[in-house]
Amino acid sequence: MEPFHHNFNLDNYRKLLKSYITTEDETSLYQAELFSKLSMQHNILPEEIINIHIQALRELYPDLPKEIDSSLNFLLETMISYGLAYQEFQTLREKQGELESEISIAANMQQTLLSTHKPKIMGLDIGAVSVPANIMNGDYYHFVTDENGNLGIAIADVIGKGIPAALAMSMIKYSLDSFPETQRNPSVILENLNRVVERNVDTGMFITMFYGLFHAKSNLLQFASAGHEPGFYYCAKEDKFFEIKTKGIVLGVTNDTTYEQFEIQMEPGDVVILLTDGVTECRVGDRFIDTDEMLEVIREYLHLPAQEAVERVFRHFEKLQGFHLRDDFTLIFLKK
Amino acid sequence: MDLNIEVNDQGLSQSIKLAGEIDAYTAPKLKEALLPLVKKENVTVVVDLEHVNYMDSTGLGVFISALKATKEYDSELRLVSLQDRVRRLFEITGLENIINIDSTVRGGK
Structure with missing residues (x-):
């Protein structure tokens, strides 16, 4: 001394x-x-x-x-x-100080492992924002393109928060990357992922995922959902929002599930809105905002370029909740 | 907000009444109460959710764990009196097709 x-x-x-x-x-x-x-x-x-x-x-x-x-x-x-x-x-x-620094290293590593590039697709304007409520993000989105200029979009929410959730997400990402381009069919992808998750995660842990495949030449969006929070489709011709209806159980619960595939023919001005429950379960004081209120906010920014629009919507909800997110928040716009 | 758990033990027929919110903070408490109940052979466990006004995906995780345990122990799990917001969660996630949810008693305001 x-x-x-x-x-x-x-x-x-x-x-x-x-x-x-x-x-x-x-x-x-x-x-x-x-x-x-x-x-x-x-x-x-x-x-x-x-x-x-x-x-x-x-x-x-x-x-x-x-x-x-x-x-x-x-x-x-x-x-x-x-x-x-x-x-x-x-x-x-x-010790707490040491742990905190380890967690922040893990969070950085998560960002590196799970980072995805927002691709440029002819005729499609893409905006995406994903903000964790705590340090580690339990939401995830992923874009992948093939040689024909088609776009695969995954948006997922893993339950169980924090580090285990982040680790499970890395597993999903690497499984997604390992599927050959010829098998980028949404229902096939979800069926394969379901088996991976079912075999590899703890009981009580599960993942919800929406997977879409946008065909650049025909403007057709094919998709399937594994129990994911339904997104919305804005139809410009009717100036109306429609809930994107799907069927399918969350990933990781049963081992022999099939996922029904649906499709939407996108027209100019149409917007596909994908999200996680951090958006729909937005609370103002003791009250949850309802779907119509949420869509009104989205409508307000929909005319902007997609990236600016999702960021403005996020800032709007962040402010509404007193800058305290209760759940991870992920929002994606695909504008035709 | 907290979660209040009331267990009524009648041998092979167990019932558990919940009141409050099931989220990341209260889910471990629910798991601790519910899992030992379903891990007994041939029991039927009825979970009353009438007074649960909020549940997030962590809560679903607890019910999935319980469901998996019922297969192992040949026990039965039934959820009754779900409020609309909670029921919607089971619908979206497709879990209503594999968990026994009583559709006749519908709670919620």
């Missing part, structure tokens, strides 16, 4: 104590405060200070009444337990 400041010694403390007892002046109190700050900086335990106090007192007043003298021993013993508890607390605080 480094040599402690010359202020921390018995002589000094005794002088301070004596000066305070005889004059009760503020200066000695101020000195005492400095003394205790220094003690903390040098990891001096509380019982050591008590010990110094006792010694100083005994030297100043050798004839202390027996009761007072033994009460000081009593205080010393008490402070020893307190000191132990305090040391334990300090150790835990250090």
Whole structure:
């Protein structure tokens, strides 16, 4: 241990104590405060200070009444337990710091592992935003293109939050990447992923996913859903929103599930809106906003370029919830 | 908000009444109460959700774990009196097709 400041010694403390007892002046109190700050900086335990106090007192007043003298021993013993508890607390605080830094490393790694590029597809304007409620994101989206310029879109929500969720997401991402281009059929992809998840995750953990395949030449969007929060389709001709209806159980619960495939023929001005429950379960105070209110907000920004639009919608809901997200928030617009 | 759990043990017929919210914070408490109940051979466990006004996907995870346990122990799990918001979650996720949900008693305001 480094040599402690010359202020921390018995002589000094005794002088301070004596000066305070005889004059009760503020200066000695101020000195005492400095003394205790220094003690903390040098990891001096509380019982050591008590010990110094006792010694100083005994030297100043050798004839202390027996009761007072033994009460000081009593205080010393008490402070020893307190000191132990305090040391334990300090150790835990250090450990907490270490864990926090590990989690932030994991979060960075998650971003690297799961990063996806928003591709440029002729005639399709894509906007995507995904914001975690805590450090780790349990939502995920992924874009993949093939040589014909077709676009595969996955949006998923893994239940169970935090690190296990992030690890499960990496598994999904690498499975998605490993499917050959010839098998990018949404229902086939979900059926394969379901088997991967069912075999590899804990009971009680599951993943919801919407998978779409946009054919650039024909503007046809094929899709299937594994229990994912339904998205919406904005039909420009009718100026109306429709819920995208699908059927299919979440990934990871049964091993022999099939997923029905649906399709939408997109026309100019149409928008496909994909989201996670962090968007639909937006709360204002004690109340959930309803679907119509949510769609009104989306409608307000729909005319903007897709990326700007999703960001503005996110900021709107973030503000509405007092800048405190309860759940991860992911929103994707595909504008024709 | 908290989750209140009331278990009524009648041998092979167990019922459990829930009130409050089932989310990431309260789901572990539900799991602790529900799983031991379904892990007994031939029991029927009825879960009353009439007073559950919010459930998130973490809650679904607990019911999926319980459902998987019923297959192992030959027990039965039934959910009754779901509020519309909670029922919608089982519909969207397709879980209504594999979990026994009583459709005759419908709660919710």
